[in-house]
Amino acid sequence: MNDSAVATExxxxxxxxxxxxDQSIFALLGAAxxxxxxxxxxxxxAGLSGPKYAVLNxxxxxxxxxxxxxxxxxxxxxxxxxxxLVDRLETEGLVRRVSCPGDRRLVKAEITDAGGxxxxxxxxxxxxxxxxxxxxxxAEDRAALERLLSALQ
Amino acid sequence: MNDSAVATExxxxxxxxxxxxDQSIFALLGAAxxxxxxxxxxxxxAGLSGPKYAVLNxxxxxxxxxxxxxxxxxxxxxxxxxxxLVDRLETEGLVRRVSCPGDRRLVKAEITDAGGxxxxxxxxxxxxxxxxxxxxxxAEDRAALERLLSALQ
DNA sequence: CAAGATTGAGAGTTCAATCTTC
DNA sequence: GAAGATTGAACTCTCAATCTTG
Numbered sequence: 001m002n003d004s005a006v007a008t009e010x011x012x013x014x015x016x017x018x019x020x021x022d023q024s025i026f027a028l029l030g031a032a033x034x035x036x037x038x039x040x041x042x043x044x045x046a047g048l049s050g051p052k053y054a055v056l057n058x059x060x061x062x063x064x065x066x067x068x069x070x071x072x073x074x075x076x077x078x079x080x081x082x083x084x085l086v087d088r089l090e091t092e093g094l095v096r097r098v099s100c101p102g103d104r105r106l107v108k109a110e111i112t113d114a115g116g117x118x119x120x121x122x123x124x125x126x127x128x129x130x131x132x133x134x135x136x137x138x139a140e141d142r143a144a145l146e147r148l149l150s151a152l153q
Numbered sequence: 154m155n156d157s158a159v160a161t162e163x164x165x166x167x168x169x170x171x172x173x174x175d176q177s178i179f180a181l182l183g184a185a186x187x188x189x190x191x192x193x194x195x196x197x198x199a200g201l202s203g204p205k206y207a208v209l210n211x212x213x214x215x216x217x218x219x220x221x222x223x224x225x226x227x228x229x230x231x232x233x234x235x236x237x238l239v240d241r242l243e244t245e246g247l248v249r250r251v252s253c254p255g256d257r258r259l260v261k262a263e264i265t266d267a268g269g270x271x272x273x274x275x276x277x278x279x280x281x282x283x284x285x286x287x288x289x290x291x292a293e294d295r296a297a298l299e300r301l302l303s304a305l306q
Numbered sequence: 307c308a309a310g311a312t313t314g315a316g317a318g319t320t321c322a323a324t325c326t327t328c
Numbered sequence: 329g330a331a332g333a334t335t336g337a338a339c340t341c342t343c344a345a346t347c348t349t350g
Contacts, residue, residue, distance in 0.1 A: 018339045025286055032185030105310045133178055136304040144297030149184040151289040256333045258327045
């Protein structure tokens with residue numbers, strides 16, 4: 001699982017200057033903001049941020065070390081971002097860099113035992129959040145959401 | 154109109170590790186991400202970022218200089234953020250800091266002529282985007298969106 | 307020359323600590 | 329002391345430029 005939209009972003013959600021039409025877009029972004037904040041809060045309880053959880057999650061899902069380029073692709077971010085994110089994860093002891101004998105250009109990230117535990121904690125929090133979400137949003141609204149999302153893509 | 158959710162956040166939107174339930178949340182965040190990117194692109198054509206547009210917009214809506222604390226309140230961000238954002242806007246000549254004789258603790262941001270032009274350009278781009286959005290999303294789905302949003306808050 | 311990773315600079319955000327003013 | 333603004337440190341992100349390896 002990936003979760004790049006969890007970041008701390010909240011400057012685009014308050015009033016509506018131009019007209020009534022604006023409200024749809026900005027209301028949607030505001031709600032997404034609130035949801036992201038909920039996800040970040042939940043992960044924070046597990047000692048993780050959204051981006052850190054996303055990386056650990058990908059490593060667990062893959063079941064093997066992944067190169068920084070592969071991770072950047074899965075998280076839809078640029079490679080230099082992954083360099084720094086893995087720096088911070090490595091500092092925390094949640095992943096470790098391993099070199100690849102086959103292709104010496106590659107640097108792979110391998111999850112540590114501590115990283116595995118942390119990922120499980122994060123997944124537990126996310127699961128809890130999801131139950132809450134499912135209870136609040138009815139099936140028919142969820143269908144509307146799907147249509148909305150595909151219209152937006 | 155405000156628009157804080159426009160930031161560059163994209164690490165939480167890819168796969169789904171835990172289960173099928175996760176998809177609702179992360180799909181929503183992913184779509185919001187895409188929408189934010191569209192807004193940022195549109196504003197970029199006007200030479201603005203989301204946060205910068207939000208500030209200019211508030212100043213135009215108020216029709217008078219606003220203190221940095223007032224702006225931070227309207228944009229739902231911390232005050233230190235506004236200090237730096239206004240720094241960048243001032244460097245670009247879009248706003249200017251004015252001191253307040255009545256309460257010498259206050260620093261107000263006043264929009265310049267250049268800032269006013271820039272805001273108009275941004276608003277034009279946003280209006281264009283909104284027409285597109287309204288055309289893609291039907292009225293009934295928009296109603297479902299409203300319910301979704303209030304359930305989320 | 308391509309691809310993978312890193313570095314440096316900059317935007318945007320948060321928090322904690324500080325300074326001035328009330 | 330409390331409110332307004334600023335500064336410094338940290339995180340997340342992007343882009344452009346560089347280095348190493350293929």
